[in-house]
Amino acid sequence: MESIALFGGGGFIGSHLVRELLNEEYKLIVVDLSSEKIRDVLPHPKIEYLELDIRNDENDAKFKQIVDDSDLVVDLVAYANPVQYVDKPVDVVELNYHDNMKIVEDCAELDTRLIQFSTCEVYGKMGGRSDGNPVFEEDESDLIMGPIHNQRWIYATAKQLLERMVHAYGIEKGLDWSIIRPFNFVGPEMDYIITSPDEGTPRVFASFMSALMYDHTMYLVNGGTNRRSFTYIDDAVRAIKHVVENEGKQFSGEIINVGSPENEVTVEQFAHLMRDIYQDISTDGSLPEVEEISGEAFYGDGYADCERRVPDISKLERAGWEPEYDLRESLEEAMRYYIEKHEEKQIAK
Numbered sequence: 001m002e003s004i005a006l007f008g009g010g011g012f013i014g015s016h017l018v019r020e021l022l023n024e025e026y027k028l029i030v031v032d033l034s035s036e037k038i039r040d041v042l043p044h045p046k047i048e049y050l051e052l053d054i055r056n057d058e059n060d061a062k063f064k065q066i067v068d069d070s071d072l073v074v075d076l077v078a079y080a081n082p083v084q085y086v087d088k089p090v091d092v093v094e095l096n097y098h099d100n101m102k103i104v105e106d107c108a109e110l111d112t113r114l115i116q117f118s119t120c121e122v123y124g125k126m127g128g129r130s131d132g133n134p135v136f137e138e139d140e141s142d143l144i145m146g147p148i149h150n151q152r153w154i155y156a157t158a159k160q161l162l163e164r165m166v167h168a169y170g171i172e173k174g175l176d177w178s179i180i181r182p183f184n185f186v187g188p189e190m191d192y193i194i195t196s197p198d199e200g201t202p203r204v205f206a207s208f209m210s211a212l213m214y215d216h217t218m219y220l221v222n223g224g225t226n227r228r229s230f231t232y233i234d235d236a237v238r239a240i241k242h243v244v245e246n247e248g249k250q251f252s253g254e255i256i257n258v259g260s261p262e263n264e265v266t267v268e269q270f271a272h273l274m275r276d277i278y279q280d281i282s283t284d285g286s287l288p289e290v291e292e293i294s295g296e297a298f299y300g301d302g303y304a305d306c307e308r309r310v311p312d313i314s315k316l317e318r319a320g321w322e323p324e325y326d327l328r329e330s331l332e333e334a335m336r337y338y339i340e341k342h343e344e345k346q347i348a349k
């Protein structure tokens with residue numbers, strides 16, 4: 001039986017991937033700081049769950065052993081929320097680059113295949129692109145970051161350097177690698193739900209879902225004019241599975257966009273669609289206010305934004321994958337999960 005190690009396998013993407021891989025003949029080693037999002041499948045005879053911190057050097061020997069024992073490593077560990085890039089930029093580089101590099105080095109040294117999670121944020125800004133093409137191609141598009149004083153770009157910069165090092169280890173040390181660039185996945189267990197705005201700033205889907213359920217303001221940052229291509233987590237996991245299976249080694253040495261290009265909307269449209277769906281599927285009769293707010297007021301100084309990002313998905317299409325969920329279906333699925341969970345909680349009270 002093949003063995004797969006998932007670092008960060010207890011997170012949003014990781015937890016869905018773990019559940020999917022349990023349907024196959026794999027032995028899974030999951031390393032994370034928390035097992036909260038996989039609590040429904042633990043304990044499991046096919047999962048070894050290890051609550052370990054990849055920042056702690058004392059665990060390095062253990063990680064090396066895990067990498068040595070595995071046929072494939074999937075590395076998902078990162079600070080992945082824009083508020084963290086603004087609030088703790090140094091920690092973002094420490095974790096997303098330095099600590100991840102330890103795993104990359106172990107994979108190269110021990111000849112273990114690596115799937116490294118990166119981000120669509122590496123494509124950066126639309127402004128300054130000579131051709132103005134919003135469809136990002138893995139091997140062609142320029143990667144354009146903003147000025148240093150906007151520390152939001154530190155996340156994309158750290159991830160970009162990590163990608164370049166993975167690629168370089170492939171050239172110099174024969175590392176067998178694939179890099180995944182996700183485009184705004186949405187679904188159950190994404191980030192966390194807040195009951196009031198002072199409890200944190202999850203990514204936009206969880207932020208708006210919280211506002212709808214707990215009746216606080218939905219904030220449109222800088223007017224909500226920027227655009228995103230939202231991808232339903234089940235579609236994303238099917239795509240990632242193609243990369244895991246790597247038939248004919250077609251994804252070895254490849255960067256792969258995972259996203260739903262047809263699901264592109266402005267954040268304002270996204271907010272209004274979520275409101276419409278919430279009215280349709282929940283029994284809650286009220287809807288919160290929608291207000292515009294500046295990026296600085298919402299996130300703090302140093303915030304900047306990506307105007308638009310649409311994935312070219314030809315590589316996955318060639319493997320027979322295409323997204324199945326349109327935007328409304330994606331949101332209905334994800335929102336229904338939270339509404340049902342919330343209702344269960346109310347009944348239990």
Ligand code: NAD
Pocket residue numbers: 007008009010011012013014031032033034052053054055075076077078079080095117118119120121181182183184185186191
């Ligand atoms: P997530 O925050 O839910 O998952 C990351 C996991 O890493 C968490 O479970 C967290 O506990 C774990 N982790 C963090 N620090 C750790 C440490 N020091 N030691 C061990 N585990 C640690 O995020 P996600 O949305 O599942 O994203 C997974 C990966 O995909 C990240 O690398 C992220 O940058 C990338 N990504 C995600 C999206 C998306 O749409 N969700 C988009 C672009 C990129």
Ligand code: UGA
Pocket residue numbers: 080081082118119120121155182183184185202203204205207208218219220221222224226228267305306
């Ligand atoms: C995210 C994160 O950087 C990463 O997790 C990841 O790499 C990537 O994008 C992804 O999910 O693909 P971003 O899309 O900017 O970045 O993060 P969100 O918090 O989901 O914000 C999306 C847009 O909604 C931004 O324009 C943001 O300003 C806006 N927003 C967010 C609001 O208008 N209101 C909110 O309450 C939250």
